[in-house]
Amino acid sequence: MVIDRPQHVVFDIGRVLIHYDPHIPFRAIIPDDEERAFFLREVCSHDWNVEQDRGRSWADAEAEAIARHPDRADQIRTFRQQWVQMVPHAYDGSVAIMRSLIAAGIDVTMLTNFASDTFREARALYPFLDEPRGVTVSGEIRQIKPDRAIYDIHAERFGLDPAKTLFIDDTVKNVDGAKAAGWQAVHFTSPDQLYADLCERGLKIPRP
Template sequence: MNVVFDLGMVLIEWDPRHLYRKVFDDPAKMEWFLSEVCHGNWNLEQDRGRSWPDAIAEAVARHPAHAHEIALYRERWMEMVPGAIEGSVAILDELHARGAPLYAITNWNGETFRETRARFSFLDRFRDIVVSGDEGLIKPDRAIFDLLCTRNGLDPAQCLFIDDSLKNVKGAEAAGWQACHFTTPEMLRRELESRRLL
């Protein structure tokens, strides 16, 4: 079985609040900023391949009074990534030690992914990582799942996808994959044990 991981919030913690708690004194204002200015759909366009200068310009055009805070999203992006989810990394290492074929598909901007990859040596465990921002494709689009299989000669039915987003899990299943909705490392361990992968 090919085991295919999502990265953000499965193996690597990411949350813009880690940065913006330092920027905004008022939690309610921070939440407004992250829901109305640099919101999830705005960030997803960077994951799809939009350049950071274009992204910043678009957000500043909508909210010029927050130009400084918007610019920080890129300038201090790494502060959104406090570290690895160690329980999941331990599982990855066990799978690797057992010789499991390991792959990853991530919705991640190509530029910031390369910066992040330099921090986490466990990402070298993967035979291939499909990065949405480099491909112009994002989960849950079927094309990104098909790309991994085509590029690596994999049978979709022999791929198990692990993602914290239920929408992406459903996307993998629609592409003919097996899938697991990640909630905690402990839950993932139980799931992999039940499949005799651990």
């Protein structure tokens, strides 16, 4: 069954268009697997990093983590210093799909949980991030997925009809957040699956 054809497609960025893995620089810094896992789980954790996506400064983030683990101050500062190594490559298949949608006249924007300064670096590294019509960056507006506000802000900024908007994200709770905001949404697992999801919704583009 063909689902209502979207007029707007909104891409997440990390782990949808570009790879992200904080383990990459820390494999050399903390060679022991268990110690590295502890560091990225308890010291510079996902939840700690999300606060930078929400707009917290890196100086405040580092100070907070160092207060908890003063013996790891150098490692904590390294997280930001070596951030560029955490985004080593694009997902070529996803980028090809995005470009095909744009070429087919589909309105494409991006909605991402990203610190404002690291997003500027990502944009310099990956110029294709300038090809969609625009982007909402969580760190710039101090709102974050999956909270309802960020979806509503993005829809208003870009004039999107939520019911005719398809959101693509690698995190299930963010997909669920988009659905709660009245959007269509799919969970990204691979470019091939994304292509199938788009075809199911009547968005016929060349296979990447």
